[in-house]
Amino acid sequence: MEILGRERRRRWSNGERLEIVAAVGVNGETLGRVARRYDVSRSQIYQWRHQFRKRGLLPAPAEPTFLPVDIGAPMLSAEPVPEDRVVSPLMVELCLAQGRRLRFDCGIDAAALTRLIRSVEAA
Incomplete structure (x- = not known):
């Protein structure tokens, strides 16, 4: 400098x-x-x-990594969910880097979900 x-x-x-x-x-x-x-x-x-x-001097963002999820196990959360924020059992909440969260229907297309995650992570 x-x-x-x-x-x-x-x-x-x-x-x-x-x-x-x-x-x-x-x-x-x-x-x-x-x-x-x-x-x-x-x-x-x-x-x-x-x-x-x-x-083109920055590398392309890394491909998203999908991990196996056990949906039978109860999710324990450190923060209580407010009563007015009821999440449908058909909705999935994904916690991303830097505190970002995505909520989407469990029937979302994998390609659409991949594009969504990439765009949120790139922002």
Whole structure:
């Protein structure tokens, strides 16, 4: 990083930008924590990530991994479900990275679900 002139405008090299963008998600690091660590705004990291993806410098997102699920076992939750939020037994709730949750009908097409997960994870 280089600080120039009186306005103290920072100049980041492409290598530094890639390092910052790549730090998001490593060992559960959130975009906000990475932004604070490098003293960069979150919107700047989003912009860099978009630019790198456009140029093909970022690897494609990893394929989603589907794990076997035992639907016979009761789900124990650390947080109570509010009474006004009743989930139909035909609905599935999937907890993704960074606290994101998807709720969908159990009859959803696997290809549609894969596209949905990819788009949510890429956002």
